[in-house]
Amino acid sequence: MKHILEKIKEYDTIIIHGHIRPDGDCLGSQYGLMNIIKESFPNKKVYVTGDVNNKLEFIGTPTIIDDKLFKNSLSICVDTSSYDRLSDKRINLSSYTIKIDHHKDSDKYCDYEYIKDNYISTTEIITSFYLKYKNILKMNDAAAMCLYTGLITDSGNFTYNNVTSNTFKMAVYLSKYNINIPEINNKLNKESIELLRFKGKILNDFKVTKNGVAYIIITKEDLKKYKISEEEASGLVYLISNIKEIYILFIETKEGIRARIRSKHIPINNLAKKFNGGGHILASGAILKNYDEVKELIKSADLLLKK
Numbered sequence: 001m002k003h004i005l006e007k008i009k010e011y012d013t014i015i016i017h018g019h020i021r022p023d024g025d026c027l028g029s030q031y032g033l034m035n036i037i038k039e040s041f042p043n044k045k046v047y048v049t050g051d052v053n054n055k056l057e058f059i060g061t062p063t064i065i066d067d068k069l070f071k072n073s074l075s076i077c078v079d080t081s082s083y084d085r086l087s088d089k090r091i092n093l094s095s096y097t098i099k100i101d102h103h104k105d106s107d108k109y110c111d112y113e114y115i116k117d118n119y120i121s122t123t124e125i126i127t128s129f130y131l132k133y134k135n136i137l138k139m140n141d142a143a144a145m146c147l148y149t150g151l152i153t154d155s156g157n158f159t160y161n162n163v164t165s166n167t168f169k170m171a172v173y174l175s176k177y178n179i180n181i182p183e184i185n186n187k188l189n190k191e192s193i194e195l196l197r198f199k200g201k202i203l204n205d206f207k208v209t210k211n212g213v214a215y216i217i218i219t220k221e222d223l224k225k226y227k228i229s230e231e232e233a234s235g236l237v238y239l240i241s242n243i244k245e246i247y248i249l250f251i252e253t254k255e256g257i258r259a260r261i262r263s264k265h266i267p268i269n270n271l272a273k274k275f276n277g278g279g280h281i282l283a284s285g286a287i288l289k290n291y292d293e294v295k296e297l298i299k300s301a302d303l304l305l306k307k
């Protein structure tokens, strides 16, 4: 951690990268860290680069920055386990690269990597980093709001596996700042009529296998018909979470059929790996080439539950 602080001190330009389809933890980490660095070192130039998530624009809206800004800069990649998942991949243009992440099986692609896979969110790591060096670093309300948002989104409001006393400690600390907790919740939970109707469709159409894998397949036509974005639809895997042990959402995307695999107790990361995917023990994903692979994945998941 000391090394990260030293590198932040050393560089005048710092660029913060995140992953494709950024979530609350990704953007919360990007903007949380940006605000801490700006508040602590007002003369440094700090940029957030990468993809936008319209629903989370209250955290911040990244823009793709110019190539020339990378000259003599430090790139920090947050919440992004592999180079492929980076939304802005130009880290080779920077002089030095650091990764801060909480994913298991994080691939090495930076000069220095700080990985804590027992932390619920990357914002938990960044908050801990701040607290460790709070004699040097400064927090502000904006940073606290961003970091808190990552904490609640990646932890399912403090209900998931890997929520620890440290997670709560960080939440207690961040809540001392002027952040509007009900308002963050309102913004995260806001939904359109279309989305609500689409949820109805999922609840009607999901299937359950013999041994108890609940799954739903969402096609491109479904998205079009209900006027739902891929992003919104893929976030709905939780809708079928309370029926059975393993639950999967399949969604047709440009890259292929994306599978979001979730489990309550049985590890499913190896199942995802079998299909060239990966992720956490109880929350993994893969991109499938066709519906034969979809069938195969469902069958493999079903076998995991066979008594």
Ligand SMILES: [Mn+2]
Residues within 6 Å of the ligand: 025, 026, 079, 102, 120, 121, 122, 154
């Ligand atoms: Mn995360």
